[in-house]
Amino acid sequence: MSFELSDEHRMIRKAVREFGEEEIKPVAREYDENHTYPIEIRKKAAKNDFVAPNIPTEYGGAGMNTLASSIVTEELWRADPGIGSAVGSAGFGSSMIAKYGKEWMKEEWLPKIAGGETASCSMISEPAHGSNVAGIETTAEKDGDEFVINGNKMWITNGTVADVGVCMTKTDPGAGHKGITAFLVEMDKDGVDTQKIDNKLGIRASDLAEVMLNDVRVSEEHIIGEEGKGFYQLMDFFASGRTSVAAQAVGCAQAAIDAALDYSKEREQGGQKISEYQAIRHKLADMAATNEAARSLTYRAASQVEAGNEQTATKFASMAKLFASENAVDIADEAIQVHGGAGYVSDHPVERYYRDARITKIYEGTSEIQKNIISDQII
Secondary structure (H helix, E strand, O other): OOOOOOHHHHHHHHHHHHHHHHHHHHHHHHHHHHOOOOHHHHHHHHHOOOOOOOOOHHHOOOOOOHHHHHHHHHHHHHHOHHHHHHHHOOEOOHHHHHHHOOHHHHHHHHHHHHOOOOEEEEEOOEOOEOOOHHHOOOEEEEEOOEEEEEEEEEEEEOOOOEEEEEEEEEOOHHHHHHHEEEEEEEOOOOOEEEEEOOOOOOOOOOOEEEEEEEEEEEEHHHEEOOOOOHHHHHHOOHHHHHHHHHHHHHHHHHHHHHHHHHHHHHOEEOOEEHHHOHHHHHHHHHHHHHHHHHHHHHHHHHHHHHHOOHHHHHHHHHHHHHHHHHHHHHHHHHHHHHHHHHHHOOOOOHHHHHHHHHHHHOOOOOHHHHHHHHHHHHO
16 A cells, blocks of 8 residues: 555645645635635636546546545645635535536536636535435425426525536425435526625635525426436535545644644744744644644545445545544644634634634534444444
8 A cells, every 4th residue: 555645646736735825825814804705716726727626627627536636625725724615615516517417517517617717506405404415305396397496505605606506405305315306506597596604603715605496497407317316416425525524624734733833933932932842842743643644544535435435435534524624623723722822813824724624523514423424334
């Protein structure tokens, strides 16, 4: 087993890191404070193949594998989790379109997403249903050769900035998860209303919204995949999605480590740099070691996803997501401790990393859900 990245993967890391240093880090604080969605940065990132990098080359994407995509995500979040989230999530739902969508969907939307022209969204969660996908209540009722969608989607990333979305509905409400169907929905359709959620704790540069669907009419041609198979189609992407969140957490944690390390070399106390005190050195050592473990677990999960080992990928993706997200919050907390009082104010980025890291324990399945999945796999 090799633990070395290929030359291609190292080049990708170098390119994203340089992009982050030049285009993201200088404006990160401003975008966070103003809750600004980074449209122009998204477009620049797309020119470098950093938006939805997994989209196949025939549809304008970079065709990157899971590990390469994870590295892109990690480095974007290392530059800044808020802007990194906005850029990295611009292709939400595109994997479903690429694998199960009709050819017209792929040709019309995937090049626009990969090119940064627009963002897409994935409408799954609802006010009463987050991790419990099977419980969604949004319906799509057949009316002639059309379906009429009614429901309320919540916590939708890119909800107000996306031009298209993948919407999970119940076409057979009495069939549980077997009655779920995915639809492609243009966000400018009559009956689609969005309300921005702007009071977030962290990742404030990322767009988040509530989406209301009232008598939204779509044709049968807008079904993605097969009617009644939406849940099973969605399951194909849980492992890759959780691996991506693990990469986000690793990137955020690394940003906190970098900040704590730099500050410890500058801050003097008692006549010497605080990096010379054993208590601080031990904190930095623990932070570096645990994040390297999180990174290794994340890359292993990515390799299992790419290999198509479904059961193993499910286990390692949940392990990576659980460990990396919990670790990121702990590391961000320790980074604030290294800064002391200075870490509690926005003059230094660690307070932002602390706020940003917290979401990784929640979305794509909470830490508690990941423990359920892991225990199911090992038992």
